[in-house]
Amino acid sequence: MFEKLANIFRVPDLRRRVLFTLAMLAVYRLGSHIPTPGINGDALKAAFDSQKGGLLGFYDLFSGGNLRRLTIFALGIMPYITSSIILQLLTVVWEPLARMQKEGDLGRRKITQWTRYLTLVLSLLQSMGIGFTLQSQGFVLTQGTWFIVMTMITLTTGSIFIMWLGEQITERGIGNGMSLLIFSGIVVGLPRAVYELYKKAANGDWGQFTIPALALLLVVMVLVVAFIVFMERSERRIPVQYAKRVVGRRIMGGQATHLPLRVNSGGVMPVIFASSLLSIPNMLTMAPAFKNGGTMFRYFGGVLEQLKWGEPLYTALYAAGIIFFAYFYVSIVFNPADVADNMRKHGGFIPGIRPGHRTRDYINEVLTRVTLVGGLYLLFISLIPEWMIAGIHLNQLPVWLGGRIFEQFTPGFILHGLSVSFYFGGTSLLIVVGVAMDTVNQIESQLVMRHYEGFTSRSGRIKGRKTWG
Numbered sequence: 315m316f317e318k319l320a321n322i323f324r325v326p327d328l329r330r331r332v333l334f335t336l337a338m339l340a341v342y343r344l345g346s347h348i349p350t351p352g353i354n355g356d357a358l359k360a361a362f363d364s365q366k367g368g369l370l371g372f373y374d375l376f377s378g379g380n381l382r383r384l385t386i387f388a389l390g391i392m393p394y395i396t397s398s399i400i401l402q403l404l405t406v407v408w409e410p411l412a413r414m415q416k417e418g419d420l421g422r423r424k425i426t427q428w429t430r431y432l433t434l435v436l437s438l439l440q441s442m443g444i445g446f447t448l449q450s451q452g453f454v455l456t457q458g459t460w461f462i463v464m465t466m467i468t469l470t471t472g473s474i475f476i477m478w479l480g481e482q483i484t485e486r487g488i489g490n491g492m493s494l495l496i497f498s499g500i501v502v503g504l505p506r507a508v509y510e511l512y513k514k515a516a517n518g519d520w521g522q523f524t525i526p527a528l529a530l531l532l533v534v535m536v537l538v539v540a541f542i543v544f545m546e547r548s549e550r551r552i553p554v555q556y557a558k559r560v561v562g563r564r565i566m567g568g569q570a571t572h573l574p575l576r577v578n579s580g581g582v583m584p585v586i587f588a589s590s591l592l593s594i595p596n597m598l599t600m601a602p603a604f605k606n607g608g609t610m611f612r613y614f615g616g617v618l619e620q621l622k623w624g625e626p627l628y629t630a631l632y633a634a635g636i637i638f639f640a641y642f643y644v645s646i647v648f649n650p651a652d653v654a655d656n657m658r659k660h661g662g663f664i665p666g667i668r669p670g671h672r673t674r675d676y677i678n679e680v681l682t683r684v685t686l687v688g689g690l691y692l693l694f695i696s697l698i699p700e701w702m703i704a705g706i707h708l709n710q711l712p713v714w715l716g717g718r719i720f721e722q723f724t725p726g727f728i729l730h731g732l733s734v735s736f737y738f739g740g741t742s743l744l745i746v747v748g749v750a751m752d753t754v755n756q757i758e759s760q761l762v763m764r765h766y767e768g769f770t771s772r773s774g775r776i777k778g779r780k781t782w783g
Contacts, residue, residue, distance in 0.1 A: 335487035386472035441469035489753035580643035588635030640689035
């Protein structure tokens with residue numbers, strides 16, 4: 315293994331890429347310790363400790379702990395992710411943007427530029443909202459307009475700088491830059507999560523079930539990691555046969571191959587998309603107008619309460635959003651009509667299926683079933699942190715849906731969770747394992763291309779997940 319790691323530094327270009335990636339991640343971590351001016355850090359930390367299982371915990375995970383300390387990188391990568399969601403949705407409903415996407419590299423560069431501008435706008439709006447929220451909650455040392463302006467400038471600049479870092483890593487480093495920034499933010503919090511788990515075990519927070527619960531938690535974590543690796547490498551292979559044809563004086567084709575359809579083509583993106591959309595109602599509850607006693611509370615207060623983390627309505631919409639975005643993302647990255655047309659042009663066919671429309675329909679049918687399996691897999695993995703942190707509040711369902719029955723006969727750890735750290739959830743493990751597999755896959759590609767042995771014991775390469783940029 316050490317010999318294989320040493321091969322990375324024997325290739326000059328690969329060595330430069332790896333060192334550049336590490337340097338950019340070091341810059342990202344350095345900026346994570348520079349606080350935003352004018353913040354009462356102790357009061358803000360106490361607020362996060364009291365709400366670490368909800369929306370704030372979710373945002374703090376993707377910001378690498380920057381939101382908890384409100385550093386210059388507090389907005390993290392979320393404005394860029396939200397901008398990508400909006401533009402990808404618009405490519406489906408707005409024809410000019412769809413045509414631009416089909417223009418090849420030039421069209422993608424234009425869409426990327428628009429994503430940057432939209433990221434700037436969203437960063438300004440979010441930083442302004444954070445500034446007003448901090449003032450209303452008493453987390454500010456000196457209140458006033460100047461604090462709002464300074465917060466907007468600081469957080470927006472930090473968000474744009476993070477976007478630049480991610481693009482530089484993608485272009486000049488190894489792996490997908492945006493994914494690696496999220497990855498580094500999660501990994502850096504693992505020691506703190508392990509320590510919190512140790513304190514719970516030492517203090518006996520779970521009573522006489524502390525030791526069995528701790529053992530069960532560790533077993534579940536190992537099984538979840540193994541399950542994620544298995545599903546990320548799983549694919550449905552459609553056999554493809556190419557007919558023999560004469561090109562000049564040579565005979566081309568005649569070989570049998572397969573068309574791989576990955577079970578989870580969208581990676582972690584459906585989970586991030588669904589979480590980002592459902593975070594909007596939770597953000598509204600922080601505004602003074604939507605708080606209890608505000609002007610909008612009497613109209614939307616009940617609905618917003620049901621859309622909080624752990625509520626049954628939130629869980630149902632979260633599940634539906636993951637399934638929807640799993641299909642939506644696959645529809646963007648994979649077009650059965652183009653695959654069938656290219657296969658027909660090169661003399662390929664699926665045994666037993668006629669070329670053309672029948673091949674397109676068959677691939678679409680298989681892809682639909684495979685994507686459903688991938689969506690259910692993401693749903694299962696994503697509901698693990700929901701249960702471990704906040705539980706599923708089935709007891710708060712209306713009476714006609716059996717709310718009182720769940721209150722009487724459902725164990726408390728199901729309704730209220732285990733209050734463990736967010737870092738042990740399935741979503742964070744999915745990101746960590748997926749990004750690690752993708753990065754190792756790219757390093758292996760560079761090594762194999764230069765006739766070096768990869769990391770795996772066999773010559774076969776491991777499959778990385780689909781990334782986003």
